[in-house]
Amino acid sequence: MISSPRSLLASSPVILASMLLATPAAAQISDTESEYADEEIVVTAEFTRGAVVTEIAPVVELSEEDIASFGASSVQDLLEAISSQTTSSRGRGSGRPIVLINGQRTSGFREIRDLPPEAIRTVQVFPEELALQYGYRPDQRVINFVLKDNYTGVSASAEYGVPTRGAQGRSELETTITRIGKNSRVNINLEWQNNTAITESERNIIQDAAGELVDLGNFRTLVAPSDNVELNANYSRAFDNGMSLSLNGGYVYDKSRGLQGLPSGTLTVAGDPLFRYFTEYGPLTRVQETNTAQAGLTLNGTLSDWRWSLTSDYTRTQVNTDTDRSGDVGLLQAAIDAGSVDPLATSFGPLLGAPVTDTARVVDQTINNLATLSGTLLVLPSGAVTTTVRAGYNREDLDSRETRGAIVTTTGLSRDELSTGINIDIPLADENIDVVEAIGKLSVNGNLGYSDLSDFGGLVEFGFGLNWEPVDGLVFSASAIGEDAAPSIAQLGNPVIITPDVTVFDFTNGESVLAAITTGGNFSLPAEKQRDIKLAVNYRPEWLDGFTFLGEYFRNNSDNVASSFPLLTPEIEAAFPDRVTRDASGRLVAIDRRPVNYANVSSERIRYGIDFSKRFGQERGGGRGGADGASRRPAAEAPKREPQGDKPADGAAPEGSAEARPAAPRGGRGAGGRPSGGRWQLSAYHTIRLEDRIKIRDGLDELDLLDGSAVGSTGGSPRHEFEINGGWFNNGIGFRLDGKHQTATRVNGGLTGSDLRFSDLTTFNLRMFINLDDRGNLTENIPFLKGSRIAFKVDNIFDDIQTIRDGNGLIPLSYQPGFVDPVGRYVEIDFRKRF
Known part of the structure; x- marks a missing residue:
């Protein structure tokens, strides 16, 4: 045949x-x-090294030229530049994508984070549906990094930036060593960062009457000074038997030192209260020190025609927090009552108690292990039925110790989780040519999982989906998922910390006050039930190279949702009256912001947009496989299975296997040489929220976040959000511009004049860079500049800060621009050199 x-x-x-x-x-x-004529001819396609084995088309692909046009210093910088395409819109999880290297699982983002962009051949971004095929949750996009076969480089960079309003400096030094061979990879990165403080006085924050008397703004920070040191090392090795090993280790140290104002107290003078600040002991401070150690291991290999992987990751984080609070005023009050002390004196000596320091220490240890097995279950006339089976064991231990005064509180929580799951992809129309010609390519998938938590019992997850490609380049997909999710043990058992004198807006009285804020865990949180639907269309027209349209519809519905404490509006206070403390006059003095539980949360939204890129200034060749063309995946291999030889060194599936087809990377320049010619790129996305509601409990009105309700200090949910980014690159010079816009919102305060209106917000960020190697004979005249790049960055070009006004058109003290955005427009210069 x-x-x-x-x-x-x-x-x-x-x-x-x-x-x-x-x-x-x-x-x-x-x-x-x-x-x-009577014999069968078998045609096998070459398996592209590093490709992802899947039927799911990528939503974004970047060639070497694309990557170079971003002017990024690391993979982390690159992902920030394309975050609008890599962040999941499902509304679940952290939104951070899953990372693959050469089509294989990794122990985490740390394995790829510090690689130089020059070491990467191709970047592919896949939708959330691919996550299931690698044993992950379906609420994260998947990014595959295809590395060059041979790369060696040492780089160092220095950055310095300041807000244009002054008062802060940010410094960063970083060095990276990378070596990639045919069968091994080594990457070591060391980074140091320092941020200086921004105080309230440096942003002209208006204080209350008592604060004005002592220049309180000099003793309160809007941005705490901090130091950060990070070390990250990775090693990977591929063996002749097709197995590969990756090891990762890292350490992060971070320390911040915030100022919390001056000690204060309320004195009684002639029967009347007198609130004042005391300057004897200087400012109250909050010092937080974090030490994080991480280690990861990944094994990938093949077993006959099946691919297997094992990942293990360990993290230990210790956070020490010292928080000062005002000392005792009992002796001072007694002296005032006796008439021996002037209550308005500037100093009271030993009569005023020294500030007291509350301490809290949290040690969080997690170990995550996951094993997956993927391959062809059987071969139908329509193609290969593929499956992924997973099994995992996770453990988390949370130990905390809090000291407040003479009271010591300790908490010890642990959670063991055993999980298993299966995902199956079934082609209905693929290799059966007659059917494909009639209806196009069609496949369905399903997944089922079960987890047993030692402190919560059994949790079930399930889902199913459909992918349909009626014509080349046009893909429709639909998926529905359900899951039971337990609150984290941090939400359950974080230590209780009370931070005094935090500026908040009291909607009930329509005023800004200083209140004590309590944070920590809540043991009464139940398990959450999640039910989500996603519909999507991805279109890459044959007649317009480099153009992609993406449209997505999401509906999320959850019961028993654990959430941080919402913005204290009158309806929230009515729902959680035990979380609010007021004095005899009704003035707000304290809020307990430990996590709460919502009966139901539902949202519905549409997101659509385009990506368009073109090359210019060079001869075009290679057809649509070029970097400016929409890539095309090789079609399915021949239905007849041939005997398999040795596996490739990187552990990928064998050439000519009957597994799902690889998603081939884009073409582009070959190995070596700099990108020739130039290119431009543009992407634009629009999100429309159709519904965003919260039901706290039965008997209470729902919160409509699109119509006057809010759970965060930034107001309700904007109806519309726009994202745009684009760039131009040619002959070593490039620039990129990205912008975001969200429409205005409002919050109903319940009293005349206490409603708040949040203006729309538009921010644009600009990055310009020049590769000095491409600027004529400059590096020949100044050899030190060889391999160098200079970049200039401006964040929030127009210094746009959201304006919040009450019903009278006034800005509440707690929503002054310095509180809303203390940094504003920020400029930075970056010098990077490769050796």
Whole structure:
């Protein structure tokens, strides 16, 4: 049997090129066609090294030229630049994508974070549905980094930035060593950062009457000074038997030192209260020191025609917090009552108690282990049915110790989690050519999982989906997922910390006050039930190279949702009256902001947008495989399975296997050499929120976050959000511009004049850079500049800060611009050199 032309061309584009370029060979095939008419011809496509084995099309692909056009110093910088395409819109999880290297699982983002962009050949971004095939939750996008086969580099960079309003400096030094060989990879990164403080006086924060008397703004920080040191090391090795090993280790030290104002107290003078600040002991401070140690291991390999992986990750985080609070005023009050002390004196000596320091220490240790096995379950006329089976064991230990006065409180929580799950992908129309020609390619998938938590019992997850490609380049997908989710043990058992004199807005009285804020854990939180639906369309037209349209619809619905304490509006205070403390006059004095539980949270939104990129200034070749063309995945391999030889060194599936097809990386320049010519790129996305509601409990009105309700200090949910980013790069010079806009919102305060209106917000960030190697003979005249790049960055170009006004058009003290955004416009210069 001879495959149809459609099947032959789809299975191996190389065959078509060979036929066009070698006419005699084509004639020979024609002459011998009848001789083999009764035999089956098997066509196998070459497996692209580092490709992801999947039927799911990527939503974004970046070639070497694309990557160079971003001017990024590391993978982390690159992902920040394309965050609008890599962040999941499902509304679940952290939004951070899953990371693969050469199509294989990793122990985490740390394995790829510090690699130089020059070491990467291709970046592919896949939708959330691919996460299931690698044993992850379906609420994260997947990014595959295809590395170059041979790269060695040492780089160092220095950055310094300041807000244009002054008062703060940010410094950073970083060095990276990278070596990538055919079978091994080493990457070591060391980074140091320092941020200086921004005080309230440096942003002209208006104080209350008592604060004005002592210049309180000099003793309160809006941005605490901090120091940060990070060390990250990675090693990877591929073996001849197809197995690969990756090891990762890292350490992070962070320390911040915030000022919390001056000690204060309320004195009684002639029967009337007198609130005042005391200057004897200087400012109250809050010092937080964090030490984080991390280690990871990943094993990938093959077992017959199946691919297996094992990942293990350990993290230990210790956070020490020292918080000062005002001392005792009992002796001072007694002296005032006796008439021996003037209550307005500037100093009271030993009569005023010294500040007291509360301490809290939290040690959080987690170990996550996951094993997956993926391969072809059976082969149908429509193609290969693939499956991924996973099993995992996780453990978390949380130990905390809090000292407040003479009272010591300790908490010890632990959680063991055993999990298992399966995902199956079934092609209904793929290799059965007649069906494909009639309806296009069609596949369905399903997943089922179960977890047993030592402190919560059994939790179930399930989901199913559909992918349909009626014509080349147009893909429709639909998925529905359900999951039971337990609150984290940090939400349950974090130590109780009370921070005094935090500026908050009291909607009930329509005023800004200083209140004590309590944070910590809540043991009464139940398990959450999640039910989500996603519909999506991805279109890459044949007639417009480099253009992609993406449209997505999401609906999320959850019961028993654990959440941080919301903004204290009158409706929130009515729902949680035991979390609010007021004095005899009704003035707000304290809020307990430990986590709360919502009966139901539902949201509905649409997100759509385009990505468009083009190259210019060079000869174009290679057809649509070029960097400016929309990539095309090789079609499914021949249905007949051939004997398999050795696996590739990187542990990928064997060439010609009957597994799902690889998503091939884009073409572009070959190994070596700098990018020639230039390119431009533009992406734009629009999100429309159709619904955003919270039901706290039965008997209470729902909170409509699109119509006057709010749970955060930034107001309700904006109806519309816009994202745009684009760039231009040519001959070593490039710039990128990204912007975000959200529409205005409002919060109903319940009293005349206490409503708040939050203005719309538009921010644009600009990054310009120049690669000095590409600027004529500059590096020949100044050899030190060889391999160097200078970058200039401006965040929030127009210094736009959201304006919040009450019903009278006035800005509440707690919403002064310095509180809303103390940094504002920020400029930075970066010098990077490769050795």
